[in-house]
Structures are given as C-alpha cells and as structure tokens.
Amino acid sequence: MARERLPSAEEGDRLTSVLSLMADPTRARLLYALDVVEELCVGDLAIALSVSEDAVSYGLRVLRTAGLVRRRKEGRIVYYRLAEGFPEPLRQHCLRQLIEMSRAPIEDDDV
Amino acid sequence: MARERLPSAEEGDRLTSVLSLMADPTRARLLYALDVVEELCVGDLAIALSVSEDAVSYGLRVLRTAGLVRRRKEGRIVYYRLAEGFPEPLRQHCLRQLIEMSRAPIEDDDV
DNA sequence: GCATCATCCGCATAGCCGCACGGATATCGG
DNA sequence: CCGATATCCGTGCGGCTATGCGGATGATGC
DSSP: OGGGOOOOHHHHHHHHHHHHHHSSHHHHHHHHHHHHHSOEEHHHHHHHHTOOHHHHHHHHHHHHHTTSEEEEEETTEEEEEEOTTOOHHIIIIIIIHHHHHHHSOOGGGOO | OGGGOOOOHHHHHHHHHHHHHHSSHHHHHHHHHHHHHSOEEHHHHHHHHTOOHHHHHHHHHHHHHTTSEEEEEETTEEEEEEOTTOOHHIIIIIIIIIHHHHHSOOTTSOO
16 A cells, blocks of 8 residues: 555655755744744844844745745845745644654653 | 744754754655564665665664664564654654655646 | 674765855945 | 945855775574
C-alpha cells in the first residue's frame, strides 16, 4: 500500500528543503513571530528577537526566496508577513507544536 | 499571554537542534523508514534508501547520539528502531504530515 | 584458527550557510 | 536639495557537517 512506501530521495530532498528553512534559530523565530503578530517590519523584528538587522534581513531574504513570506512596502518601511500559500501543516504542526515542545523539553534536559 | 510570547534564542536553539536532525534527506528517510517498518538493520536500510552503508551508519550514529533511535545487537547484525522517548509531535506532525506534504507539493511548483 | 561478513570508528576533505561589512537605493522631513 | 533613515544587495569569511576511505572490532561458518 502507498502508505508504507518509503520516500524517494527526491521526496526526501523536497521535505528537507522546507524543513531546513526552519532548522535555523533566526528563521524559526522569525516565522513564529510572523505567525503570532501577522505583520512586522525588519527593525521591529530585530528588536523583538535581539538579532542584528542584517541577520533579520538575510533570514527574511531566504524565506522570501523560498516563497514563505511576503513583503509590503509602506514608505521606507517594509512589512513582512507569512505568504498566503504558507503550508498549513508546517504552520500548525511545526511552528506551533514544536515551539510548544521546545518549551517543555525532555525532563532530564534540565539545567 | 504566554501564547503570544516569542520564543527566546535558547528555545529557538532547542527547536532548531531537533528540527535540523530531520533537515537532512538521509536522516529524514531513515526516521520515516523506522516509523513505518519499526525495526531494520543497517544493510537493509542502505538498500531500501539507495544510500551507502557508511552514510546510513553515520546518520544513525547522529540520531542515536541525539537519543532518537535505539539499537539492538543480534549476532553481528545491528537492528535499529525509534527510541521509546521519540517525541510524538515530531513523529506525527513532521514525519507523517510533512512526508505527505512533500508528495503533493504546491501546484505551481511544476516541472 | 582462519577467512568472511556486518558494522563501527577516526580522520580528512569538500561543500554549504549564516552573518558581518561596505556600499547602494529609496523615502522622508525640512 | 540635503541629510537622515530603513532596508536591500553582493561579497567574503569562519564554522559546521555529510560523506568517503582505511582500518579496527566482533560474530559466524567451517
């Protein structure tokens, strides 16, 4: 049955390409922030995440190239938000579930 | 409210560390195979995924170090399976949902 | 005991990636 | 028109990592 078919190398790459976008602290936090607040500009994101504006800009550039975020210019300020086509599974299951998980980690992982 | 709190850098790292384990084609396919078949040895995994045994061995070593898979020796053959403490969200939401997603990608992603 | 096999390990290498830096562009206030 | 501001872009570098290779280890069959 198809449900037991193993993913091909190509499917593995496709999965990986989207997951590796979240497998970076800056990008993951950027996406989560945009999931929560809906629309934010670069400067505010930099302050909110305590990251340099360059790092934020670079992270957003990568996400934009991948089509995961959209930008809207208003004067000299650029507002970012999640793209309309942002994959729902990624949003619900990775952004929210996994962020939740990373807050209550395995117990013997304490300080 | 806590639900709107943005993840700290540390939480971002924790999330990233587990996600980056899946953000590699070999490891993702290894995990999915073990999710489906339950227990497999290195050689069979190499054949099933069309990867060198060394690559499989390395991938499993990384996953084992992270505590995501367990091994059981029987003679000279080593069988691997997902660890008991394998995070359920990761299993359900990433392994299955995302593999499913990578099979039916966004339609304008043609050719 | 010896040849064989499955697997692991250490090491070296090559490729990728996130980020800082310097400069460019566009917009705003006056 | 001018300086300040917000952001983008190209480039370069340091660090990480997946992988291949040679050798070691332990089990098996005879």
